[in-house]
Amino acid sequence: MLSQSRSPLRLESRSLGIQIAAVVLGTIVLTLSSYVIVPMYPVPVTMQTYAILAVAALYGWRMGTLTVLAWLGQAAIGMPVLAGGTGGLAVFAGPTAGYIIAWPLITALVGWLVERGWNGHRPLLALLAMLTASAICLAMGAAWLSGFVGVEKAIAAGVLPFLLGDALKSALAAATLMVLARKGKA
Template structure:
């Protein structure tokens, strides 16, 4: 893999040195995460949403710093009362609720996926699939620790906070694994 710091967004938008374009991407990305958070399948404690897909693809498209900054902005929007979290919820109680650890994990996951994307791992199907699954695993660490410690106990945390999401994570990873190499191929020809 390459050691360049080119991401799909910087390749398409020529972001280098343009803080205005970067700021616009961060705002648009946070709105994309908010929209995907509203695609929800209700489960006890932690719903299934497209939020994780949005976070991981933002990380891959924007890179480590801009991807993490986008997620931080999203969390700030929710914390100050904008209805951006799942089910149009907002506020500090959401961050301290059952999904709080996952929300914090989103920042780490976007950064990790972004780091790998900056090094070209988003340009091949198998490596992109692996990076997306790694990103999902990273966001589960604080998510499961918080959920288990504060809400379910560690004896039930995998049953309620991990197992219901694995098939969806694999599907989302497969979608990104196909989409990103295709996008790179398309935009590289232009």
Template sequence: MSTRDIVFIALFAALTAALGIFPPLTLPIIAVPITAQSMGPLLAGSILGAKRGALSVVLFIVLVAIGMPLLAGGRGGLGIFYGPTAGFIFGWVASAFVTGALFERYWNSLNVWKAGFFAFIGGVVVLYAIGMVWVSVMTGLPLAQVAISSAPFLIGDAIKIAAVALVSVTVRNTYPLIIAKSA
């Protein structure tokens, strides 16, 4: 791994932290906030690729674990990883990796629609699969009930996916950081 790779990994960990500064939107029905921070792993994967994107999220999670208040609302520390929403935080690693792998695989034919679809796969399908199972196990709620209660978050996710698609394709066209894998 080159110095350039390490710098990009650290940069996207910092970007994910910075996205936590935006004020969260808390829906009155549920206590879990909708934050811009979950866009960080998608941007990391879509711009850096699978390996570097996932490593940037791992770095971010390690910084949170050692107590840095980098999560939305200024939260940090090991206690975060014992709560019902920790699965979504751990899922960010897989989200960045899957998104990055799809971007790498289809790099040469990438457009805004494909970028949005790939961000949807990584940011909703993969992330929710991990996060909702964790919530179900931690709370004892049936998975179907957790899925229904997660539905309001899809509105915010659609906005984040659109932003990731536009940003990632713009970066691809101006300053590409991913090396295409053969399709």
């Protein structure tokens, strides 16, 4: 139901050991998704968005956001976990920082919506949650990027080339939820 509040994997009710393992596994999945890359300048295309949406949807807003923050913490200390094996504090001030800053926010949003029924049992709502999160991420990314290249170029280089890919990744994340719901796992 829309008022129901639980994540598909119900990690919030699992032992601390399972929760820690889930965060570690989530950061590994997020890192691996960062290495699936199509180089573009100033913002590369990766599978990070799909992985972030999937972690958010499967883990719920609390555990999903914690996982994304742990992953970004790894990046901040210099671990090569982001697109193309980047890491370090410089990525939090560079052209892609707006997207990076959006990730925990969209994770919380998608996780919260999925916990309230926007999930695999309601695939259109799940898709709407994913598309909304992608739009927020693109808007925040472009807003930040505009400080480097101007508004027109930020939209041309930081939004338009990603619209189709983000729509497809959103659909893939919603489809993942739908398949898991049919198997009784989400």
